[in-house]
Amino acid sequence: xxxxxxxxxxxxxxxxxxxxxxxxxxxxxxxxxxxxxxxxxxxxxxxxxxxxxxxxxxxxxxxxxxxxxxxx
Numbered sequence: 001x002x003x004x005x006x007x008x009x010x011x012x013x014x015x016x017x018x019x020x021x022x023x024x025x026x027x028x029x030x031x032x033x034x035x036x037x038x039x040x041x042x043x044x045x046x047x048x049x050x051x052x053x054x055x056x057x058x059x060x061x062x063x064x065x066x067x068x069x070x071x072x
Contacts (some may be wrong), residue, residue, distance in 0.1 A: 033072045038065030 011032050014021070018030045041055070043064055048054045 031072060033070060035067050036069040037072070038068050040065050 015030050016026050039062055041058055043051065043054055043058065045051060
């Protein structure tokens with residue numbers, strides 16, 4: 001690569017070293033997935049002047065909600 005910077009997907013690194021992550025086990029496959037959770041985050045957009053600041057303030061107090069979608 002001629003560029004000063006290069007990048008690699010984290011998933012590619014995980015795929016390469018999955019046998020070390022699960023040492024002593026026979027890994028049959030390695031697949032990407034994404035879990036979307038219900039955030040239970042409710043913000044009245046009309047009443048809030050700075051929506052970004054309000055959301056940033058709410059995020060640390062939120063708890064992980066139930067899984068609502070699994071993408072494979």
